[in-house]
Amino acid sequence: MTTITAEKVRSFLDEGGRTGKVGYLGLDGRPLVVPVWFARDGDRIVFNTSADSAKATAIARDPRLAMCVDEQSGRTFVQIQGSAETTAEQAEVLRVATTVAARYVGAEKAERVGGKIAGPGQLAVYLRPTRVVTSGDLSE
Template sequence: MTIPQGSIELLDTDIAQYLLQSTNLARVSYVAADGTPRVFPMLFHWTGQVLVLATFAGARKIEAIRRRPALAVTIDEPSSPPKALLLRGTATVVGMDGIVPEYRAMHHRYAGVDQGERNVAAVDRPGVKMARISLRPAWVGVLDFQTRFPGGTTAAEFENRG
């Protein structure tokens, strides 16, 4: 039986796990303070249950997400056919003195341990403040354009759309 789009069980699929461990950026969609939509690419860390993002204090997205915590996130691979993991949920934002703990893990995964340490060291100074943005997915979608298509269509239906 195929797991339906929206099911949290999709997080356990091969495609979801591949993308959650990848170095593809998370594209985070939120509503800005002026009411307009924004999409912002960010490094991320997957804890196994929560998607963690980090940003420095003063970033406008912090207050915007606190005001309207509903987020949509896409982690995708621009391959042919493309692969995409779609996440939706309510974010939690916590201000922190110092570097968000998962920030180091993000940089290690994206840049390797040595360069990751240099990246973190470059910003880890006395007085630095960050925000930890966490998203526990409430809705999950997976697209691979081979077995899972937008709108829940079949391969034949998708091809006939033109």
């Protein structure tokens, strides 16, 4: 497993407001990309999805994902390739949802928004990196 150790990369990923673009293979083999709210949880990326979503179906079939996080100009980015795991355990779904919500709405609203995100039928997704690719200005 690869880790996200470079401080510049961690800071870039932790900066609020950027969405991750998750790439996965659809049921018919087509590559698909969707934006997600995410957070860094140690050396993995976490986000939530509905248990009946195309992402959840794809992860169950093939856990390999890629996520790209970029700045608006597109010149600076982090791409995380890895393997995803999911859980429907409600306390963990809520923890992940609250952690993710804090990045986008602030700590004062995180519990309320996280509670809405973590409703029935939701999963927590953990993306464990196997490879991290960065643009030149984030390289060590």
